[in-house]
Amino acid sequence: MAKKYDFKASELPISPMTLTTTLENPTGGWRSFKPVIKNKTAPCTATCPTKVLIPHFIDSLVKGDLDMAANLLHRNNPFPSITGRLCHAPCELPCNRGKYDEPISIKQLERFVGDYYLDRKGKPPRRETGKRVAIVGGGLAGMSAAYYLRSKGHEVVIYDRNPNLGGYLRYYVPEYRLPLAVLDAEVGALERMGVKFVLNTEVGRDIGFEELKEKYDAVILAHGSSIPYTPDFPGVDLLKSGWDLMKEVREGARPKVSGKVAVLGNGYTAFEVARVLRRLGADPFVVYPTAKIRIPFSDREIFTLAEEEGVKFFFAKVPLKADRRDGKVILTVAEWDGKAVVPATEREMEFEEVFLAYEGTADHGFLPDTIRSNGTLKADRRSGETPLEGVFVAGESVSGPSPVVNVIYSGRSVAAAVDAYLRGRTYTPENMPEVVGYERIVTDYFPKAPRVPEMRLSPAERIHSLTREEVLGYTQELAMKEAERCFNCGFCNACGNCYVFCPDYTIKWVHGRPKVDYEYCKGCGVCSEECPRGVIDMVKEREF
Numbered sequence: 001m002a003k004k005y006d007f008k009a010s011e012l013p014i015s016p017m018t019l020t021t022t023l024e025n026p027t028g029g030w031r032s033f034k035p036v037i038k039n040k041t042a043p044c045t046a047t048c049p050t051k052v053l054i055p056h057f058i059d060s061l062v063k064g065d066l067d068m069a070a071n072l073l074h075r076n077n078p079f080p081s082i083t084g085r086l087c088h089a090p091c092e093l094p095c096n097r098g099k100y101d102e103p104i105s106i107k108q109l110e111r112f113v114g115d116y117y118l119d120r121k122g123k124p125p126r127r128e129t130g131k132r133v134a135i136v137g138g139g140l141a142g143m144s145a146a147y148y149l150r151s152k153g154h155e156v157v158i159y160d161r162n163p164n165l166g167g168y169l170r171y172y173v174p175e176y177r178l179p180l181a182v183l184d185a186e187v188g189a190l191e192r193m194g195v196k197f198v199l200n201t202e203v204g205r206d207i208g209f210e211e212l213k214e215k216y217d218a219v220i221l222a223h224g225s226s227i228p229y230t231p232d233f234p235g236v237d238l239l240k241s242g243w244d245l246m247k248e249v250r251e252g253a254r255p256k257v258s259g260k261v262a263v264l265g266n267g268y269t270a271f272e273v274a275r276v277l278r279r280l281g282a283d284p285f286v287v288y289p290t291a292k293i294r295i296p297f298s299d300r301e302i303f304t305l306a307e308e309e310g311v312k313f314f315f316a317k318v319p320l321k322a323d324r325r326d327g328k329v330i331l332t333v334a335e336w337d338g339k340a341v342v343p344a345t346e347r348e349m350e351f352e353e354v355f356l357a358y359e360g361t362a363d364h365g366f367l368p369d370t371i372r373s374n375g376t377l378k379a380d381r382r383s384g385e386t387p388l389e390g391v392f393v394a395g396e397s398v399s400g401p402s403p404v405v406n407v408i409y410s411g412r413s414v415a416a417a418v419d420a421y422l423r424g425r426t427y428t429p430e431n432m433p434e435v436v437g438y439e440r441i442v443t444d445y446f447p448k449a450p451r452v453p454e455m456r457l458s459p460a461e462r463i464h465s466l467t468r469e470e471v472l473g474y475t476q477e478l479a480m481k482e483a484e485r486c487f488n489c490g491f492c493n494a495c496g497n498c499y500v501f502c503p504d505y506t507i508k509w510v511h512g513r514p515k516v517d518y519e520y521c522k523g524c525g526v527c528s529e530e531c532p533r534g535v536i537d538m539v540k541e542r543e544f
Contacts, residue, residue: 031523084111122192139167141395144411204366235322242357440534
């Protein structure tokens with residue numbers, strides 16, 4: 001046991017003491033490194049096609065400020081109630097939390113905030129610019145472009161050949177995936193903003209393209225992949241349209257289909273048509289041209305759901321011909337190696353009916369040759385600018401079939417380019433700061449917590465309803481619980497760690513945010529080491 005010593009004050013040596021505060025003696029000149037506080041990009045935001053500031057809106061959600069969360073979300077994604085149901089959630093794949101326990105359910109949080117704000121959105125802009133923009137096509141790309149252009153104060157008019165806006169979402173996405181009430185609410189918000197609709201009007205037939213160019217300051221082509229692709233093989237005219245089936249069901253019809261049926265397709269539409277047929281009582285088989293492992297990531301969720309529901313698949317197969325015998329459709333298929341039919345692999349299969357469900361193509365017949373090229377349009381992929389003055393292209397009209405979130409981003413980026421054009425400015429695509437890796441997250445500050453599970457109907461429940469929504473949204477309690485798991489990577493949410501741990505008290509609190517007082521900071525790096533979210537970098541003094 002150590003010996004204890006006791007001293008009287010008079011026995012201690014004389015030591016110096018400060019007669020003023022340390023403010024009289026700046027010490028910042030001693031350092032070689034300095035801390036720099038700056039927000040970075042979270043992996044989720046980096047992979048989100050719309051570049052939503054995910055950590056920011058989730059932090060507002062945690063703090064109970066739902067209006068701010070909605071505002072932050074809508075800056076980059078005007079339709080979170082739609083993406084919260086239909087997005088393939090590429091943001092969740094690189095989530096840093098997934099390297100710790102489980103990724104954040106970003107899609108469900110987006111849906112919760114979107115549904116909360118659905119009836120509150122739709123405010124007209126404060127100022128009008130006097131500029132007029134025509135949008136050809138009232139699908140998702142056109143709606144997205146309209147939202148952002150109207151927000152900037154421009155007059156926006158959407159021309160659509162259908163009686164209602166929504167395009168593919170309205171006529172071909174089943175009710176169990178996207179309730180019409182949600183889509184109607186989004187369209188209603190656009191109308192309250194002051195976006196005008198000219199419906200049942202087809203450009204090129206009811207109104208000329210050149211007339212639009214003359215009447216408006218800019219024109220956006222967003223007419224989408226509206227023509228179903230039909231393969232060319234003998235007997236193809238004997239087959240039914242999966243697109244027509246989807247539209248009938250969406251409008252409330254319940255066609256009688258039973259027995260073994262086939263669906264021919266090359267993507268999302270084929271899987272969804274098969275799921276609808278399953279609900280109508282048929283036994284569907286999907287004939288798919290590529291191997292199972294080559295299904296695009298954006299279609300994986302629908303494929304998995306279809307497989308759970310009993311849909312069967314013939315992978316790496318293509319149709320060669322179709323015949324009708326004794327009331328049955330005899331489909332001849334062969335193996336496909338990705339480039340050509342494999343010799344001696346032909347086989348016949350018998351079905352009650354066969355449905356065509358290939359992805360669509362765009363109709364550019366009403367446009368001048370100056371912007372058409374081999375079935376596509378000449379346009380910059382980011383700005384949508386074409387060789388024609390004041391004419392831009394958005395969405396699947398230029399990209400071909402794409403996930404909903406990519407289509408929304410296209411509409412937003414083209415809207416930004418059009419806004420710059422109308423104001424006589426140069427359009428500059430957005431750039432994101434560096435991405436925060438998992439190694440920068442101080443996980444000691446985050447207790448382990450399982451992901452709040454998605455509330456999904458069982459396959460048995462799903463196949464018995466064409467209208468009951470198959471995935472239920474979070475309650476506010478569950479949304480808060482899941483939001484609290486977020487690391488908020490790269491986002492300074494004023495947690496106060498740097499302020500608490502700074503040994504020199506050089507982290508000041510200004511307007512609710514930390515700020516470094518470089519007059520006294522010695523560059524020890526403690527603040528950087530203890531920042532849970534990787535927001536504080538130590539930078540060489542001479543390189544800063």
